[in-house]
Amino acid sequence: MSGAIGAMRADAAKLLSEGAVKLVLGYCVRGNERYPCFISEAAQAEALDFDQSCRQNLAAYLRKPEVRGRAPLAVVSSPAVCRSLLVLSSESQIRENEVRALAIGPKGYGGILGLGALGAWLKADYPDLVPEQALLDRVAELSAKTAQERAKFWMKEFEKCTRCYACRAACPGCYCERCIVEKNMPQWISSAAAGHGNYAWEVIRAFHQAGRCTGCGACEAACPQGLPLMLLNARLSQDAFEEFGSRPGYELEAKPLIGSWSAEDDGSFIR
C-alpha cells in the first residue's frame, strides 16, 4: 500500500505543479482519525494518505460551490468514490476534464483517470462491489421478522434522529439545492425531529437514493446518533439489483433506474 500511496502523492504533486488541476481532494491522518484534506500546492502532497478507514465520500464535495469553483480538480478516489463520480457524471452533475480521479483501492493505485476511464478500472479490479455479507445478513434477519416487529425496530431507531442532516451532507447523491425536507409550500415532511416527520425523512432520504446509492456508507458513518442507515440502503440496493439488475456507478452514461422503465418490469403485485 505504501507504494500505491507514494505514486498517488507523486501524481497529485505532478497535476498541481503542471497546473492541470487547481485543487486536490484527498484524505489525511490526524491521530486515529481520517479526514478530508484539500491541497493546492505540490509541496503539500505528502499530507495525502489513504487506507480502508477513509470512509468519507469525497465526491460529496463536488456539490460545494467553493470546491467546484476551483475546478479542474483531482479527487483521491476509492472504488466507492469512483462509483459516485460515475453516478454524478451519468446525472450530468460533473463533466469530463472538470474532475479527475486518483484511483486507489485495496488492489493498489490505478493512476490518474478521467471519468471516461473509471468504469474500465472498476470493472477490471472491482467488478462486484456489493454490500458486506454481515450487512446483508442483518438485512435478511430484519426482513424475516413480522411487519409489526420491523415497525417497532425502525420506530426505536428513527426516534433518535435529531434531523441534523449529516447523512444528507455526507452523501454525494444528495446534491439538490433545496432538499424536499426543506420545502414548506406545502410542507411535505414535518420539520419536527419527532413522529411522522422522522419516519418520512428517513424513508424518503433512502428512496431518493434508489438505484443511485453506491453503498459507500458515508451517511451511516456521519450519523451522530448511530442510526443503521445502511440497512435501508442495502435493502433498496438489493431489491434494485435483483429486480432491475441495477448496479449504479459502473457506467459513464447510464439511464437512471427511477426515471426509466421497461415493458417487461414485474407487475405481479398490481391487481
Add this chain to the structure above:
Amino acid sequence: MKLLDRSKSTDFAAALAAAGYRVAAPVSDGGLVRIKEWAPGAEIAASEMPLNSMKDFLFPRTEVIGRWTLEGDGFASQDVRPDAPKTAVLFAKPCDAAALAVLDAVFNWDCKDCFYNAKRDAAAVAVLACGSADEHCFCTSVGGSPGEAHGADLLFRPADGGLRMIVEPLTAKGKALADAAGSALSEGQAQADPIARPAERFDPGKASAWLASNFESPLWKELSLPCLGCGACAYACPACHCFDIQDEGSRSESVRCRNWDSCGFGLFTLHAGGHNPRADQSARWRQRMMHKFSYFPQRFGRLACTGCGRCARLCQAGMDIARACARISPRENA
C-alpha cells in the same frame, strides 16, 4: 463525607426515580452512550462522554409551544404549558454544566423564555468530575476545568481509584438529591482521585481579539473548506441555542413547534426574497466561530463554548473549533 459506590449508581438513579424524579443519565445504548431518560435495567455509564449534551433536557430538539384546533369556522387556541417534570440529571459533564450559564443568559435576555426556564427550574444537575479526557477535550482552553462544577447542584468527585465518588451537594436542589438517595449513599472516608488535565490549546482572549478584527480574513475560506454544512456540531453542542419556529397544520389542528436550527445550514439565513447574506459555507463557519468567541462574549461576558469537544469528535469532515482557535491564537509556549 457522603460517598456513592460506583456499583450503586443505578441504585441512586432508582432511588431518585422512586422519589418522583425523572432521571436523566449517560446510558449505554447499542454501543453508544447517550444522556437519556433512565429506566430500570438501563446500564449507567457514569464516566463516559455521552454523544449528546444535557441541553436535550432543557431545550429539546423539538418542543410544542402552541396549539390550535379547528372549531366551527375558527381556530381555538389550546393552553400549552411547558412540559417540565422534576428532573435529576446525573453524571453530567462539568463542560455541560458550564454551558448552563450560556443557555441561562440567552433564554433570559430580552425576554424570559418560559419553556426553557420551567425546565431549568425543575432540573437538578449532578456533575461528575472527569478523571480522564481525550484528545478532543479542551475545557481548560476556555476557562473551564474537569474538576469544577459551575452551574451544577451537586458534584461527584471520583475517589479510591474510581471505585467510589465523593458526594458534595452545592445547592438546595443538590441537597434534595442527596437526601432522596437514601441508602444508595453511605458515610465514610475516601481518597479523591486526580482529575484530568486536558492540554490548554489556545488563549481564548487572543482568539476573541483576533476575531474582532478579522471578519474579512481569507482564512475563513481555507478553514471552512471541509465543512459540508450539516447541523451535527450545533446539535451536539451544549451551548448552541439557535432555534427555528415552525407552524405545521393538519386538517383539524395547527401546532407551533420550536426546533433546533444551525448556522451551518444554508437555509439558516436565506431570506424570503432569495438573498442569502451568508452565501457560502465560509460565512456560515465564520458565524459559528464569531458567535461563540466574539459576539456572545461581547453581549454576555462569557464564551459560548465550554470545550466539550463533541463537535470535533463527531465531525466526519474534521472541522475542529479548537484547532481553528489554536490557529488564530496560538499559546506563547505552544
Add this chain to the structure above:
Amino acid sequence: MTFEPRITAFVCNWCTYAGADLTGTSRLSYAPNIRIVKLPCTGRIDPLFVLKAFEGGADAVLISGCHPGDCHYASGNYHARRRWSLFRKLLAFTGIDENRVFFSWVSAAEGQKFANLVNKVTEQVRAAGPFGERNLARRRL
C-alpha cells in the same frame, strides 16, 4: 363499534377515475370506505403522497391507473410501476406491509372491476385493523 377502514385512493384521470365513474353510472354499489384523489397520471403519484395519507389518517392507500400500454401520456404508468415496485418493498421493510398499500390497473371500461377491487381491499384492510395512531408514520407531536 366495528372498525370502518379509511382508504385513500390515488387514481389517474384517464382510466381509473373514468372506471370509477362508470361504476357509479352503472349503479353498481361498493364499499364506501375510499376517498378518491384524482391525479393526471399515476406517474404523478409521488411516494410522499402515500406517506401523507398515512400521516393524515388513512388506514390504507390504493393506487390505480391505466393498464400497461394504455397510458394517456404513453409511459407514465410504466414509470410509476417501477417506482412502486421498490417503494412498496421499502415501506414493508420499515413496517408498512402489503395490507396497507394496494396497486391496480383499472381501465375506463372496467366499472365492475373497480367495484370488486374496492370491496376486496376494504375487506383486507378491515381484517388487518386500524393503521395505529402510535405507528411512527402517523404519530403527531
